[in-house]
Amino acid sequence: MLLMRLFSGFLLLAALTPAPTETETLFARMRERQGAIRTLQVRFIQEKKSSLLSAPSISEGLFSYEAPDRVRWEYSKPDPYTILIEGDRFKAYYPALHKVKTARITRMRNRIFHFLLATEPLEKLKNHFQVELRIAQARPTFTLVLTPLTPHLAKYISAVTLQVDKQSLLPVDILIQEKDKDYTRLTFSDPRVNTTLPEKTFVLEVPPGCAVEDYQSGGR
Secondary structure (H helix, E strand, O other), X not given: OOOOOOOOXXXXXXXXXXXXXXXXXXXXXXXXXXXXXXXXXXXXXXXXXXXXOOOOEEEEEEEEEXXXXXXXXXXXXXXXXXXXXEOOEEEEEEOOOOEEEEEEOOHHHHHHHHHHOOOOOHHHHOOOXXXXXXXXXXXXXXXXXXXXXXXXXXXXXXXXXXXXXXXXXXXXXXXXXXXXXXXEEEEEEEEEEOOOOOHHHHOOOOOOOOEEEEOOOOOO
C-alpha cells in the first residue's frame, strides 16, 4: 500500500570505510539538517519492478512535506492520482476510478517513511535496522544501507539503500529491495526546502459521489 520499496546502485567501486568519528560527525550533521526542515517539496521519478508486471512501471510527480507529519504524493504521469498522509491517516484518490482509499499507517511504517525523506531522526530506526555508511570521496553522494533487524521487516525487505547528497544531506535516490526480488526506486530532483506551501497542498479535493474504500475493512 505505502509505496516505499526502493532502488539504488551499489556501484561504489572504491567504497571507503569511514572511521567512527567521521560517521558520528556525519550523523550529527544529518540530525541538525533534519531538525531544520519545516517544509520540503521535490520532484520524483518512481520505477517499480514487480513479478506481476511484464516490465518495470515508470511514474513521476511532486512530493510535498510539512512538519511534523503532513505529506502529499502527487502523481502526474502516466496515470494521475494523489496520496495524502497526515499523522497515521492515509488517503489515496484515483480520479480514473472515481475512488478514494483510506487506511491507518502503523507507527513503524510511518517512521521508516519519514526517515527515507530525511524527516525522521536516524536514531529512531536503529532498533529496527542495521545502518551502514559508505563514502567514496570522489562522488557527490554517500550511501546508507539499511538492513532489517526485526523478523517482521526482514520477511518483506532485503535492504533499503539511499544515496544522499553530501551538501544538502537530502536523499537523491532510494531503493527498497524486497525478498521476492521486486523493487521500487525513487529518484529525486529540484528540492525546495522551507518554502511556504499553500494550505490546500494538504487537502484532498474529491468530487462528490466518489466511492470510499478502507484498506483494512475492504470498503465502506
